[in-house]
Amino acid sequence: MKEKDGTIDCPQQQVILFVEKEDGKYEPIQTGSYLTKNFLDDYELKRRHLEESLKKQVLLGKVSPIYYFMILEDLTLSELSSRAGIRKGKVRKHLEAAHFNAIPQETLQLYADVFNITVPDMLKILVVTSADSTNTNTGS
Amino acid sequence: MNTIPYKHKMAAHCESGAVTSLLNNAGLDISEPLVFGISSGIFFAYFHKMKSFAFPTFIVRNKPGSIRNNLAKRLGIKFHAEKFNNPEEGMKRLDELLVKNIPVAVQVDFFYMDYLPEWERVHINVHFIVVVGKSGSKYIISDSYFPNLVELESASLRKARFAGGNMSPKGFFFYPEYIPKEIDYKKAILKGTKKACFYMLKIPIPFVGIKGIRMFARKIVEWPTFARDTEHLSHEIMKINILLEDQGTGGAGFRFMYATFLQQASVILGKPEWSELSKEMMEIGDGWREISLFAARIGKNRELGLDRLKELGNMLNGRADVEERFFRRLKNSI
Structure with a gap:
């Protein structure tokens, strides 16, 4: 790759790219991320849609907030179990809305630590906003 | 402190x-x-x-x-x-x-x-x-x-x-x-390169090396069966770009950095043929970069039908073919 082809203006995310300089030598340059520069809006759109869809499932009582954050953070049940230090069978139960209210505070804290949020932040998604009601009612 | x-x-x-x-x-x-x-x-x-x-x-x-x-x-x-x-x-x-x-x-x-x-x-x-x-x-x-x-x-x-x-x-x-005062870089470069050729060509694991690239090319058409919906599939396809470029590779899934290694090694070893190999690796990297950009584009446009995934698979097979030839030549030059 020639240096001119690798130069991308994206101060939000800098990366090192190895390129061919004019003298034919291959060297590193500090440049921007192609993906972030061109497609960050698409990533954010998909993330928003995923959050809305998961929140709707939580509000309809189909899944628990633990499931919401597990999917958002791209974790598998096995990974979440290992990271939180909670048996897989228990985690499986905790992903269901029906069992969520019975989860002790200390266990919620273990999950919150994995998701790098506070327990109140985790519970916030159970609060219905006017936008949520509209979304839930219209099924959009 | x-x-x-x-x-x-x-x-x-x-x-x-x-x-x-x-x-x-x-x-x-x-x-x-x-x-x-x-x-x-x-x-x-x-x-x-x-x-x-x-x-x-x-x-x-x-x-x-x-x-x-x-x-x-x-x-x-x-x-x-x-x-x-x-x-x-x-x-x-x-x-x-x-x-x-x-x-x-x-x-x-x-x-x-x-x-x-x-x-x-x-x-x-x-x-x-x-x-x-x-x-x-x-x-x-x-x-x-x-x-x-x-x-x-x-x-x-x-x-x-x-x-x-x-x-x-x-x-x-x-x-x-x-850190030793005297380091034998020549011996270390040859040993490191030999092992890299083994990983890419010979290791008897079906999902590693050139065989791994071919498996990826074959299996990519099955990705939709793992996805929750189109946006999830789009996200995962665009992650190909992240894994090859943004997640710390120096571009083209480390191929540009490896080309730079070969160029530096050719001087240390006094092997001009490695300078030619480094150019070849840079071109191989350009092909990986095309895959990255293609994945980002079809992901963004949600063009994720079987034909597009097959196209991606063909591009991957192309990389497997050129890398197989490349690593054989590199191995023979040690």
Whole structure:
């Protein structure tokens, strides 16, 4: 790759790219991320849609907030179990809305630590906003 | 506590970057591509189904930890390394080393590096950063993926060093303890290259090396069966670009850095044919870059039908063919 082809203006995310300089030598340059520069809006759109869809499932009582954050953070049940230090069978139960209210505070804290949020932040998604009601009612 | 005088430099990859940076700061003049090449960093493996991954994925470098271990073995460098079961003990030990002005590379879960933008941060337990000081409740960090030295809260570093899950860091850290005065780079380069050729051509594992690229090419058409919906599939297809470019590779899934290694090695070894091979590897990298851009484009446009995925598979097969020829020639030139 020639240096001119690798130069991308994206101060939000800098990366090192190895390129061919004019003298034919291959060297590193500090440049921007192609993906972030061109497609960050698409990533954010998909993330928003995923959050809305998961929140709707939580509000309809189909899944628990633990499931919401597990999917958002791209974790598998096995990974979440290992990271939180909670048996897989228990985690499986905790992903269901029906069992969520019975989860002790200390266990919620273990999950919150994995998701790098506070327990109140985790519970916030159970609060219905006017936008949520509209979304839930219209099924959009 | 003060910051240890430390020359921070961005690098293509976190592990080769941390190793290079520690060695440079300890007085050894070695480039990141040489570290990468000598340690047989170039690699490919495809994982179609694994418990710890939510979706099929691939890697383009050797096993985490191998860069440090292989380099140490081949150059005669000694790294001091420790692991901990107890987080308090692990944090205390780190502080003790900082008081002694020893910069330390630590293994962390990338997710807790809160100085990086949110969209970059994923749970991956094999990120390496260098801790170069502490100020109050914050540690001073040299991260290859960030342009300057940064601060990280002690609580975040602790969570990151002691995260559970696949390849859990267990507080692992290392720093160079001994660097020989005389180093035989020629022998190390040849050994590292020979091993890289073995990984790419001969290793008897069906999802590793050239066989792994071909498996990826074959299996990509099955990706829609793993996806929740079109947007999920689009996200995963666009992650091909992240894995090849943004997730610390120096571009084209480490192929540009490997081309740079071969160019530098051709001078050290006095082998002009390696200069030709380095050009060839740069061109191979251009083909991987095309795959990255293609994946980003079809992901963004939601053009994710079978025909497009087959096209992607064909492009991958093309890389497998040229890399097979390339690594055979490289092997024969050793």
